Amino acid sequence: MSFNSKRIGKDTLLRNVIILLSVLACVPLFLILGNVFVKGIGQFSLDFFTQTPPDTLSAKIALNNKEQIPGGIANGIVGTLMTVVIASIIAIPLGLLCGIWLSEFRERKSAGVIRFIVELLQGMPSIIIGIIAYLWIVVPTRTYSAFAGAISLAIMMLPMIIRSTEESLRMLPHELKEAGLALGGSLYTVTFKVLIPTAFGGIMTGILLAISRVIGETAPLMLTALGASAIQWNPMKPSSTISLLIWEFYNDPNLQSLIWSASLLLLILVLLLNLIAKQIAKQWKI
Amino acid sequence: MVKKLKQHMHNKKFNIVLYCAIAIIPILFGGVIASLTKGSLPAFREFGFFQFIVSTDWDVTEGHESYGALPFIIGTVATSLIALLLCVPFALPVSLFVGEYFRDTKIANTLGGLIDLLAGIPSIVYGLWGFYILRPILMSLGISENGFGIPTASIILTIMIIPYAASLSTEFIRLVPQEMKEAAYGLGATQAEVVKHVVLPYCSSGIFSSYILALGRALGETMAVTMLIGNTNKIPQSLFDTGNSMAASIANQFGEADGLKLSSIIAIGLLLFLVTSIINYIGRLIIKRSSL
Numbered sequence: 001m002s003f004n005s006k007r008i009g010k011d012t013l014l015r016n017v018i019i020l021l022s023v024l025a026c027v028p029l030f031l032i033l034g035n036v037f038v039k040g041i042g043q044f045s046l047d048f049f050t051q052t053p054p055d056t057l058s059a060k061i062a063l064n065n066k067e068q069i070p071g072g073i074a075n076g077i078v079g080t081l082m083t084v085v086i087a088s089i090i091a092i093p094l095g096l097l098c099g100i101w102l103s104e105f106r107e108r109k110s111a112g113v114i115r116f117i118v119e120l121l122q123g124m125p126s127i128i129i130g131i132i133a134y135l136w137i138v139v140p141t142r143t144y145s146a147f148a149g150a151i152s153l154a155i156m157m158l159p160m161i162i163r164s165t166e167e168s169l170r171m172l173p174h175e176l177k178e179a180g181l182a183l184g185g186s187l188y189t190v191t192f193k194v195l196i197p198t199a200f201g202g203i204m205t206g207i208l209l210a211i212s213r214v215i216g217e218t219a220p221l222m223l224t225a226l227g228a229s230a231i232q233w234n235p236m237k238p239s240s241t242i243s244l245l246i247w248e249f250y251n252d253p254n255l256q257s258l259i260w261s262a263s264l265l266l267l268i269l270v271l272l273l274n275l276i277a278k279q280i281a282k283q284w285k286i
Numbered sequence: 287m288v289k290k291l292k293q294h295m296h297n298k299k300f301n302i303v304l305y306c307a308i309a310i311i312p313i314l315f316g317g318v319i320a321s322l323t324k325g326s327l328p329a330f331r332e333f334g335f336f337q338f339i340v341s342t343d344w345d346v347t348e349g350h351e352s353y354g355a356l357p358f359i360i361g362t363v364a365t366s367l368i369a370l371l372l373c374v375p376f377a378l379p380v381s382l383f384v385g386e387y388f389r390d391t392k393i394a395n396t397l398g399g400l401i402d403l404l405a406g407i408p409s410i411v412y413g414l415w416g417f418y419i420l421r422p423i424l425m426s427l428g429i430s431e432n433g434f435g436i437p438t439a440s441i442i443l444t445i446m447i448i449p450y451a452a453s454l455s456t457e458f459i460r461l462v463p464q465e466m467k468e469a470a471y472g473l474g475a476t477q478a479e480v481v482k483h484v485v486l487p488y489c490s491s492g493i494f495s496s497y498i499l500a501l502g503r504a505l506g507e508t509m510a511v512t513m514l515i516g517n518t519n520k521i522p523q524s525l526f527d528t529g530n531s532m533a534a535s536i537a538n539q540f541g542e543a544d545g546l547k548l549s550s551i552i553a554i555g556l557l558l559f560l561v562t563s564i565i566n567y568i569g570r571l572i573i574k575r576s577s578l
Contacts, residue, residue, distance in 0.1 A: 125506020
C-alpha cells in the first residue's frame with residue numbers, strides 16, 4: 001500500500017513540476033512584451049510614423065527639458081517595408097515552385113538531396129547570409145543597398161517557404177491530383193487550380209510566418225542595407241530599417257526612449273503576422 | 287492572353303520551370319561555400335588553416351596584423367553549450383505538457399502558441415531586454431561586475447532556443463503510439479512511469495536531435511549575443527568572464543574591415559558555417575536514422 005501511495009505521490013509530483021516549469025518557460029515572453037509595451041507606448045504618435053529620427057543634440061535638449069524626444073522612425077518603416085516586399089517578391093514564387101517540385105518528385109533520390117540542402121540552408125546563421133549578400137550584391141554594385149538587404153532576407157525566407165509548401169502539398173490526398181489529371185488537366189492546371197487552392201491555408205501560413213521571422217532581422221542588414229538617416233525610396237541606395245534604427249538608437253544614449261517604441265512596433269508587426277497566420281491555418285484547415 | 291498562356295503551358299514547359307527553380311537551391315548552397323572559401327583564402331594563406339583556428343591573437347595594428355579565431359570559437363561554444371544545458375529543464379517539460387499531459391486541449395494549444403511566439407521575437411529585442419532588464423538583475427545578484435559576459439549572453443540564448451527545442455520535441459512525443467502507452471497503463475503504470483519507461487525511451491533519439499538542432503540555432507545567434515557578451519577579443523578566463531562569439535565578432539568588425547582583416551572575418555564566417563552545417567547534419571541524420 002505504501003509502495004503504491006509512493007508511486008502515486010511521485011506521479012503527482014512530476015505532473016506538478018511539469019506544469020510549473022512549463023508556465024515558467026512562458027514568463028520571459030510576458031516580461032519582454034510587458035516591458036517593451038510600457039516603455040514604448042509613450043512615444044507612439046503621428047510624428048513617430050511620419051518623421052525621421054532627431055539628431056543627438058535635439059534629443060538631448062528635449063531630454064534635458066523633460067520633453068518627449070521629437071521625430072520618429074519613418075525612414076526605418078519605409079526601409080523595412082521595401083526590403084520585406086522585395087524579398088517576398090523574390091522568395092515567394094521561387095519557394096512555391098521549389099516546394100511543388102519537391103512534392104511532385106518526392107520519390108526521387110535527388111529530392112532527398114535537395115530537401116537536405118534546404119534544411120541546411122534553413123539552419124544557416126543569418127549573419128553568414130549577410131556576408132554572402134555583401135559579397136554577391138554590395139561588392140559588385142559598389143554600394144550598400146536595400147536591394148542587397150532584401151536578397152539576404154529572401155535567402156532566409158526561401159527554405160521556410162519551400163518546406164511549408166512541400167509539407168502542405170504532401171498532406172493532400174493523392175486522389176485529388178489523380179482526379180484532376182483524369183479530367184484531362186495538365187500538371188500545370190491541376191497544380192494551380194486544384195492542389196495549391198486546396199493547400200492554400202498551409203502555404204499562406206508558411207509565407208506569413210517566414211515574413212514574421214525576417215521582419216525584425218538585424219544582423220544581415222547591418223552588412224547590406226547599412227542604414228540611412230533620411231527616407232530612401234530608391235532600392236539601390238543604402239536604407240535604414242526599423243531593426244537597424246534600434247541598433248543605432250542602442251548606441252546613442254540620448255535616443256534611448258525611441259528604442260522601445262521602435263521595438264514595440266516590431267513586436268506588434270510580428271504578433272499581428274502570427275495571429276493572421278494562425279487564423280488562416282484554422283479557417284483553411286484541410 | 288491569359289487563356290492563350292494557359293494553353294501553351296503544357297506539362298513540359300511547366301516541368302522546365304520547376305527544374306529551373308529547383309536548380310537554384312544547389313547553386314545557392316554551392317555558391318555560399320565557394321564565396322566563403324574564396325573570401326577566406328587570403329587569411330588561411332597568411333596564417334595557415336590550423337594556425338588560424340588555434341591562434342589567440344587578434345591584433346589589428348597595421349604592419350603586424352595577426353588574426354586568430356580561438357577566442358571567438360571558445361566564446362561561441364561556451365555560450366551555446368550553457369544555453370543548451372539551461373534550456374533542457376524548461377523545454378522538456380513544455381514538450382511533455384503540450385505533447386503528452388494536456389495533449390490536444392485548449393490549454394496545451396495556448397501554451398504551445400505562447401512558446402512559439404518566443405521564437406518570433408526579433409533577436410535585437412532580446413538583446414535590448416537583456417541589456418536593460420536582465421543585466422541590472424545579474425549585477426545586483428553579483429554574478430558579474432558590469433553585467434556583460436558569458437552568463438548574460440547564455441541566459442538570453444536559453445530563452446531564445448527553448449521554443450525550437452520544445453516544438454520539435456513535442457512533435458516526436460506525439461508520435462509515440464497510443465497502444466504502447468495504453469499497454470503500460472493496463473499493467474497499472476502511473477502516468478509518470480509511462481512517461482519515464484515508454485514515452486521518453488521511444489522518442490529519445492528524436493528529442494536528442496531537437497536539442498542538437500536548437501544548439502545549431504544558438505551557435506549562429508548574432509545580435510543578442512553581440513549586445514551582451516562584452517566583445518572582448520580574448521579567451522574568457524572563467525564562465526563569468528566577458529568574451530566574444532564568432533557571429534558577434536563578424537557583426538562588430540565587418541563594417542570597418544578590408545584586406546586581411548576582412549578576409550579573416552569571412553574565414554570566421556566560413557568556420558561558423560561549417561560548424562552549424564555539421565551540427566544540423568548530425569541532427570537531421572539522427573532523425574532519419576530513427577525513422578520517426
